Amino acid sequence: MSQAKVPVWVNVGLIPLLNILLAFLVSGLVFLAIGEDPIEAAGYLIYGAFGYDEGIGYTLYYATNLIFTGLAVSVAFKAGLFNIGGEGQAYIGGLGVGLVCLWFDSSLPLLVIAPLAIIGGALFGAAWAYIPAYLQARRGSHIVITTIMFNFIASSLMVYLMVNWLKAEGVMSPISRTFEESAWLPYLHDLFAPFGFEIGDSPLNLAFVLALLCCVFYWGLVWHTSWGYQLRTVGTNPTAAQYAGIDNAKVTIWVMLISGGLAGLVGVNEIMGVNHNLLLNFTAGYGFAGIAVALMGRNHPIGIVLAAMLFGALYQGGAELAFEIPTITPEIVVVIQGLVILFSGALENMFKGKIEGLFLRRAAA
C-alpha cells in the first residue's frame, strides 16, 4: 500500500542513480588506495566511453550484446525463471549464425543471408535453452543448475566443433575461414557515410538496430499479448495461474525458447557483424553480464537499454582508462563493474526503505 504514495521517479530514477553513485564513490576509494587520482581516472573513463565518435561506437557495440543477453535473462525472469545459461545460449547461437554464413556466403546476397542468420542464431540459442527448459518443466530439475551446466557443455562442444570440423584449412588456430563480404553485416559508419554523416570507425553494426527491435518485440510480447499475460501471471502468482488454467510447464518451455533465442542473437553482432568468422570465446562473459543488466534495468526494455549502455561504457571507458594509466590494470576495471553490480543489483534495497520512508513522511506531513 505504501508504494502508492512514493513518486514513480524515485523508484526508477533516484534510487538506481544513488546506487551507481555509491558504487563510483567506493571505486574512487579503490583508486585512492592504489595511489591514483580518482577524478582524473573518472575523466578518462567518461571521455573514453562518450567523448568521441569511436568511443561512443564501441560503447554501443558492447551495449548491443548486453541488450540481447539482458532481454534474455529478463524475459525468463518475468516467468519466475532464472536463466543463468545466456552465455552458453549465446555461444551456440553464434554457431548457428556462423553456419548460415559459411553455407550461404558465396551463393546468396546479404539481404537473404541476414534474416537467415538471425533465424539461425535464434533457433540455435533456443534449442540450447530447450533442454534445461524441458527438464525443469517436466522433470523438475532446477533450471539454475542445468543452465549453468549447459554453459560448460556449450563451451566444450564449441571447442570440439571448431577443432575437428570448422577450422579453416592451413590455419594453426581454431578459427573458421573468413566469410565472403556478402555475409558481413554492415557497420553503421559505412551505412551513414553515403548520407554525408562522417562517424568514426567502430565495430558498431546493424545488430544494434536489431537489438532495439528486440526491445520493442519484448515490450509487445510481455505487456500486450495474451501470451505475455500468461507469462507474467506464472511469474508473479503461480497459484493464480493454475486457477486460470494456464499450463505452467508449457509457459516455462516457451519462455526459455524465447530467452535462448534472444541470447543467441549475440552471435549476429559478434560473428556476422564484427569477427566475420567463427571462433572460440567470442561471448566473453556477456551472458553473465546480462544478468546484471536485467537486474539493473528492472526487467524493462528501456531500463535494459540504459543499463546495457552503462555497462558498455564501463567496458569501453575502462579499456581506455587502462590504456591511459598503466598502473590501472583491466582487473581494476572489472572491480568497478563488480561494484556497480553489487550496489545496484545485490544491494538494491539498501536505500529503498529509507528513501521511501522519507517521501512517505513528507507526504504525510
Next chain:
Amino acid sequence: MTQQTHPYSIELEGISKRFGTVQANKNIDLQVPAGTIHGIIGENGAGKSTLMSIIYGFYEADSGAISIDGQQVSIRSSEDAIHAGIGMVHQHFMLVENFSVLENVMLGAEGGALLKQGIAAARKELKRLEQEYSLDVDVEAIVEDLPVGLQQRVEILKALYRGAKILILDEPTGVLTPQEADHLFRILKSLKEQGVTVILITHKLREILASTDNVSVMRQGEMVAHRETAQTDKEELAELMVGKKVRLKVNKDEAQPQQTVLSAKDLSFFDGQGVERLKKVSLELKAGEILGIAGVSGNGQSELLNVLSGITPMSSGEIQFAGQIISASAPKNAAQMRDLKMAHVPEDRHKMGLVTGFEAYEAAVLGYHDSDAYNGKLLMDRKAMLDECNERMAAWDVRPPNPHLKTANFSGGNQQKIVIAREVEQNPDVLLIGQPTRGVDIGAIENIHEQIVKLRDAGKAILLVSVELDEIMALSDRIIVMFDGAVVGEVTASDANERTLGLMMANAWNEGQGAQA
C-alpha cells in the same frame, strides 16, 4: 474458575490485536491455573491462533498484559517465550526431518561449538524426561522415519527439554489417528500430574470434554465464556462457539430448483503427502439453487472447490457436468472447466483469485485472457479490456473506479468485487464461490449477497463454501456439512439451526438426536 489460592500459571489481561481493519483479538482475559489442562475452542477466525501467537511471541499485542506465575512478563520473541517457560507444539511440526530425535531436541540448545558434550548432556536429560513423562521415543531414530504421532512427541520433548512449564498445543489431533490421539491425551494427563500446564487449542468438542479441566470459548476475536469442563456439555459449547447471532437478512424468495446441472460421485483426493483430503464426496447441484457447504475450514472444502473447478485433478470418482464425464482418467483443467461455463470465485483472492501486481483491468480478465473479447489478431485489445473494466467498476461500485490501479491497492471488499464481477459477468451455468465475504466490509457484504441471490433467481447453480455459519444459513437453500474430508450431514435451509450445524461441524452429531430445531 477453580481455587484462587496460588497464582495462575498464565494470566492474560485485556489483550487486543488488530491487523489493518480486522480486530483479531478484542480485550481478551484468560486465567489458567497451574497444573491444569485448559481448552480453548472457537470457529476458524475466532482468534485462537492469533492469541497463541501473541503468547508465544510471534506477534506483539497492541495492548494488554501477560503474567506468568503472577509475574508480569514482556514477550517479544519466541526466545522470550521459551525463557518464560512456554513451549509450543504447532499444528505443522517444526522438525528437521533428516535429523535424529536427539539432534532435533537439542537444536538451538547445542551448548557450545563442539557437539560432543552437548549430545551427552542432552541424552541424559532426555532419558530423564522420557521416564518422568512416559514419552517413549527412540532418541536415535531419524524423524522422517517416525509416524506423525511420535513426531508430535518429539515436539513435546523439545518443549520440555527447554524447560517448558506451560505447553501450548495447536490443533494437535488434526493429523493423528484416533489411537494416536488417545495416546496423546494420556501423555497430557501425565504432564499435568507432573505440574505442567497445558493449553489445548481445538475445534473438536469431544476432545475438550474428554481431556480438559477448564474450557474457554472464543468467538469473533472475543473470549465469550469460561466454563469448568465438568459443568458443561457439548450442546452448550457448540452454541457458545457459534453464537446466537442476529440472522443476516437476505431478501430472497423460495428457491425454484430445476434440473441437476452438476453431479459429483465419490470424489476422493489425496494430497502430496498421501493424506486423504476428500473422502468419497458425492453431491448434486441443481439449477436455481444455492447449495451451502458448511464446516470448520480445513475439512476438505478447499480441496472440493479445487477438484470441482479443475485446479487439482481428483484421485478417484467422477463429475458429470455439461454432458461430460470428468474423472481421474479423463481430467479437465481449470481452463477447460471454464469453457464448459463453470465460474469460480476462489476462497483466497490474494493467493488465487488475483495477481496483486497486475493493474485492475488486467486482473479482471484472469482466466478469460484468451477470450476473443479481449484479443485482437496479434495483440490483446487493451481498449476493450479497459472499457469493460470501467463498465463493471461502475456496475459493481468498485472504489476507486480506476482500472489502472494495482489490484493490491484496492481494499479487500473492492478486490472481491473485481473477482466476483469477473466470474459472474461471464454468465456461467455453475458458480463455485468460496468465502465470498471474507475480509469484506459490511456494506459490500450485503451487495455481494444480493448478487448471489440474483444469480440463483436467474437459474444458475451455485455452490457456496463459507466458514461463516450465518452466511451459509442466510444464503443457502440446502446445506451440506463437511468434516475431515467427508460429508457428515445434509439439511434443508428451513431445518437448519446453529446448534445442529455446530454439532455437525464438530462431528459431535448423533443421528438419534434428529434434525429438529
